[in-house]
Amino acid sequence: MSDASQGLRLYNTLTRTKEDFVPIDPRNVRMYVCGPTVYDFAHIGNARPVIVFDVLFRLLRHLHGETHVTYVRNITDVDDKINARALRDFGGEIASGALSLNEAIRRVTEKTADQFHRDVATLGCLEPTVEPRATEFVEPRADGKADMITLIQSLIGRGHAYVAAGEVLFDTASMPDYGQLSRRNLDEQQAGARIAVDAHKKNPGDFVLWKLSSPEEPGWQSPWGRGRPGWHIECSAMSAAYLGEVFDIHGGGLDLIFPHHENEIAQSRCAHGTSVMANVWMHNGFLQVEGQKMSKSLGNFYSIHELLETDTFGGRKWPGDVLRLAMLMTHYREPIDFSVRKLEEAENTLRKWKRAADLAPAAGSQLPVEVVEALSDDLATYAAFQQLTQLAGEATDFDGSGDNAAAVALKTALTFLGFDIGAIKVDDTVVAKAIAERLTLIAAKNWTEADRVRDELLAQGVQLKDGKDPVTGERVTTWEIKR
Ligand code: AMP
Ligand code: ZN
Secondary structure, eight states: OOGTTOOOOOEEEETTTEEEOSSTTSSSSSEOOOBTTTTTTOOOHHHHHHHHHHHHHHHHHHHHHHEEEEEEEEOOOOOOHHHHHHHHHHHHHHHSSOOOOOHHHHHHHHHHHHHHHHHHHHHOOOOOOOOOOGGSSOOOOOOOOOOOOHHHHHHHHHHHHHEEEEEEEEEGGTTTTTTTTEEEEEEEEOOOOTTTTTOOOSTTTOEEEEOEEEEEEEOBBBBTSSSSEEHHHHHHHHHHHOOOEEEEEEEEGGGGGEEEEEEEHHHHHHHTTTTEEEEEEEEOEEEETTEEEEOTTOOOOBBHHHHHHTTTTTSSOHHHHHHHHHHTTTTTTSSSOOOHHHHHHHHHHHHHHHHHHTTSSSSOOOOOOOHHHHBBBBHHHHHHHHHHHHHHHHHHHHSSSSSSSOOOOOOHHHTTTOOSSSOOOOOHHHHHHHHHHHHHHTTTOOOHHHHHHHHHHHHHTTEEEEEOOOOTEEEEEEEEEOE
């Protein structure tokens, strides 16, 4: 292990191995993660990279110092899906001239970005250091930071891009080692490509850097006419703007390896003449719901917002930290099956941890070494959680005098990991339903079942109190949170 790595090892998709993580500059560790395209609520799959890389951000801050990590997560606010959404939601106003298309697009992207921020904050995620918006990096900037048009010009100037049929395309054949990340070679890509559709391309794998916009579409003036950027170029510009030509870590979901990340690498390396864009490429596995790929047509498509605020998943709302724990119980590189059972398991675990952590008056300053070691092994969150469960056991069994060190350590670790160690949260409607059910059982003299309902609530931290209404004399049940 090298000292500079601080013991951190990360799996690198580029080399397909777990490596010591040695930052280029330990006083400024630099990470870029592809962020959301803001046209609709973020779904629960989108939450996975946000949560996973939040844990890595926290760990890097712990290892290198809070002010020594720069985490950039962009917002994609230019995309044809956004235009379509603006036309769908504001078509009438646009047609009547009450709203310009650009104004409608701005409304869609701002509303969606605000919702995304609320969602991920509820999931316990810290804000990234910078959150650039793609539209602010299309044209050359007053502050001289990297922008897409200048990058495309460099690519053309260096012989890596060409203009054809109103598009600027990246010339994949100009980069001998194109395809390193996804380990696809150009021949394979050509075999499967639809040549006829892409007749203007030199090679079927060539991809769009710039395309022309019709007067109805959003566009920017450029040397190639009024148009808009392709998807990949925005991340090359925004990462260069804040992290430089070569930086430490680049992340996102598995589906981004090809073509998005492969093409980011091609653009950045060829524009800057560097041998890598980022040293470590990290990808989270995919999330399924109840054993099936999440899709609107299957009716198992859930937004983060729905899980937090409605009862569409499992008939109840789920607290943000339960979703967070459920997401992290599986190693980030594995596929994850999101299910009601998993959420219930996370909720039970979290409740036990919180009760034990509550035996300490406050978190301490010392993060348990075992937790740091577990996370430093390519974010082995499940191993870190085993440590928390052990600490919870020790904290609960503690009968000595003085400080309950295990409880303090547990509280420190929970805070560090982004779990809300405040009050146990319960869903009022769920409690009310259970109370009504119990009263029915009591009326039917089904004492065993009535007690079962009472005990289940108690296990969730809800204690029932039976009393009588002073006026009607009827049985009334109140409840309070008991830890
Ligand atoms: P998108 O808005 O589709 O570009 O996705 C934003 C981020 O969410 C990317 O990092 C994707 O790789 C990731 N992502 C999308 N769907 C899933 C899923 N079902 N499971 C895990 N990650 C996903
Ligand atoms: Zn990207």
